[in-house]
Amino acid sequence: MSTVTVACAQLELAVGDVRGNRAAAAHALDEAAAAGAQVVVLPELATSGYVFEDAAEAAALAEPVDGPGVTAWRAAARRHGITVVGGLCERDPAGRVRNSAVLIDASGALRAVYRKAHLFGTEREFFVPGDERPPVVETAHGRIGVLVCYDLEFPEWVRRVALAGAELLCAPVNWPLFPRPEGERPAEVVRVQAAAAVNRIYIAACDRAGTERGTRWTGASVVVDPDGFPLAGPHPEPERALLPAACDPARARDKRLGPHNDVFADRRPELYG
Amino acid sequence: MSTVTVACAQLELAVGDVRGNRAAAAHALDEAAAAGAQVVVLPELATSGYVFEDAAEAAALAEPVDGPGVTAWRAAARRHGITVVGGLCERDPAGRVRNSAVLIDASGALRAVYRKAHLFGTEREFFVPGDERPPVVETAHGRIGVLVCYDLEFPEWVRRVALAGAELLCAPVNWPLFPRPEGERPAEVVRVQAAAAVNRIYIAACDRAGTERGTRWTGASVVVDPDGFPLAGPHPEPERALLPAACDPARARDKRLGPHNDVFADRRPELYG
Numbered sequence: 001m002s003t004v005t006v007a008c009a010q011l012e013l014a015v016g017d018v019r020g021n022r023a024a025a026a027h028a029l030d031e032a033a034a035a036g037a038q039v040v041v042l043p044e045l046a047t048s049g050y051v052f053e054d055a056a057e058a059a060a061l062a063e064p065v066d067g068p069g070v071t072a073w074r075a076a077a078r079r080h081g082i083t084v085v086g087g088l089c090e091r092d093p094a095g096r097v098r099n100s101a102v103l104i105d106a107s108g109a110l111r112a113v114y115r116k117a118h119l120f121g122t123e124r125e126f127f128v129p130g131d132e133r134p135p136v137v138e139t140a141h142g143r144i145g146v147l148v149c150y151d152l153e154f155p156e157w158v159r160r161v162a163l164a165g166a167e168l169l170c171a172p173v174n175w176p177l178f179p180r181p182e183g184e185r186p187a188e189v190v191r192v193q194a195a196a197a198v199n200r201i202y203i204a205a206c207d208r209a210g211t212e213r214g215t216r217w218t219g220a221s222v223v224v225d226p227d228g229f230p231l232a233g234p235h236p237e238p239e240r241a242l243l244p245a246a247c248d249p250a251r252a253r254d255k256r257l258g259p260h261n262d263v264f265a266d267r268r269p270e271l272y273g
Numbered sequence: 274m275s276t277v278t279v280a281c282a283q284l285e286l287a288v289g290d291v292r293g294n295r296a297a298a299a300h301a302l303d304e305a306a307a308a309g310a311q312v313v314v315l316p317e318l319a320t321s322g323y324v325f326e327d328a329a330e331a332a333a334l335a336e337p338v339d340g341p342g343v344t345a346w347r348a349a350a351r352r353h354g355i356t357v358v359g360g361l362c363e364r365d366p367a368g369r370v371r372n373s374a375v376l377i378d379a380s381g382a383l384r385a386v387y388r389k390a391h392l393f394g395t396e397r398e399f400f401v402p403g404d405e406r407p408p409v410v411e412t413a414h415g416r417i418g419v420l421v422c423y424d425l426e427f428p429e430w431v432r433r434v435a436l437a438g439a440e441l442l443c444a445p446v447n448w449p450l451f452p453r454p455e456g457e458r459p460a461e462v463v464r465v466q467a468a469a470a471v472n473r474i475y476i477a478a479c480d481r482a483g484t485e486r487g488t489r490w491t492g493a494s495v496v497v498d499p500d501g502f503p504l505a506g507p508h509p510e511p512e513r514a515l516l517p518a519a520c521d522p523a524r525a526r527d528k529r530l531g532p533h534n535d536v537f538a539d540r541r542p543e544l545y546g
Contacts, residue, residue: 197464
């Protein structure tokens with residue numbers, strides 16, 4: 001396998017407009033495939049939007065993974081032969097509402113459903129947190145792990161994905177805009193850069209564009225390389241954007257850091273407990 | 274306690290010139306104290322220099338923690354009422370050579386000796402790695418943890434320091450200069466920023482200036498705040514520099530992230546094992 005083109009499809013979505021969001025995602029997947037993307041990451045809660053009024057609204061917008069949102073993404077994946085990772089407001093088989101992400105392979109098969117384990121802000125009012133390990137899936141486009149947004153801020157959790165063999169970590173995110181000092185990158189991007197570097201993996205974090213019920217999104221989607229430097233993004237403006245980058249899975253399998261070090265072999269897990 | 278002024282004393286040192294290095298450190302401590310610093314961090318292996326020819330040279334330059342290097346730092350700490358964290362080439366009580374760091378409090382007392390647990394590059398030829406947990410010491414200037422250089426790249430290890438209650442992590446480092454894309458900060462600095470942010474602590478990493486036997490140092494000392502943004506450094510040039518920053522230990526005790534989150538309480542350690 002040579003390089004794989006991984007793209008974040010940074011979208012503007014609207015809470016409650018399930019049909020409009022579905023159309024926006026379908027359009028973005030078509031556009032990304034036309035631009036040569038082989039792995040496309042959609043934002044967190046791309047089916048429903050994010051800023052719910054209350055739990056009833058979130059529940060009303062939730063859909064199962066065999067519902068119309070994921071079904072449409074699967075059709076696009078099959079049509080274009082692309083791998084898709086996207087976030088949805090899920091009603092799980094037990095009827096609980098989850099902040100989930102799916103991984104769909106290039107045949108259109110649903111290969112993994114991951115439920116966000118670390119809930120942010122008011123999400124606890126709307127979602128039941130996941131309590132399963134993040135998936136790492138062997139695909140035609142490399143070994144891909146999945147996390148959702150705030151999960152990225154727990155180095156232990158990213159480490160699990162990397163130790164399980166992920167070459168690329170795809171993370172749907174919705175980063176609310178926080179103030180930052182002049183000239184600084186968003187802290188979320190810095191954390192993604194560091195997480196990629198300490199694990200020597202690629203990370204594609206796909207953020208939202210625009211504003212939703214007064215919440216401005218950072219629009220800072222990035223694809224970061226195993227040295228921790230952005231290959232694509234962050235876009236200078238928090239607007240709709242496609243951010244593609246060529247990634248080499250072999251580079252992420254090599255954990256060496258110069259001739260004497262290996263970021264996995266150099267760990268001292270016996271001391272960390 | 275209000276704010277504490279924490280300073281990195283980024284120095285140019287010379288391998289083998291133990292007396293010259295001692296004089297450079299003494300001068301830097303005097304200068305830092307005169308500038309109002311209350312906690313001063315010196316680089317890694319500040320007694321000996323870094324780029325050893327062989328194990329015999331490292332062993333010849335090693336000194337015990339009651340040797341002249343640490344004794345001089347203790348005198349400066351007592352004279353100025355400052356806390357000092359610095360790195361040394363240590364001959365430990367069993368005669369082994371270690372890449373160590375000491376924490377000296379404002380009375381001049383040696384409060385902790387930490388031995389680098391993650392060895393970088395050719396260091397394994399020179400040093401026995403540490404196998405003890407990093408210290409976190411209650412001082413007049415806050416609760417201070419100590420790590421050395423490559424240790425910072427293991428999120429598990431930084432997490433231990435933070436969970437043990439450190440408000441400030443002081444890390445003597447020697448960052449060899451690696452190429453990086455135009456306009457990017459050194460990846461080492463990015464990792465320090467992320468480590469501070471995910472743990473909501475201050476981190477002061479004190480790097481080297483200049484060049485030693487062909488190894489150029491990055492000269493990227495920084496003091497980073499609990500949001501992950503630099504308060505001081507990195508200096509635009511890898512030269513001798515004093516980098517002071519006002520830190521508020523109370524800010525680092527508060528692990529909340531907005532009204533709904535707490536970066537420690539939100540951890541899911543039951544899932545990380």
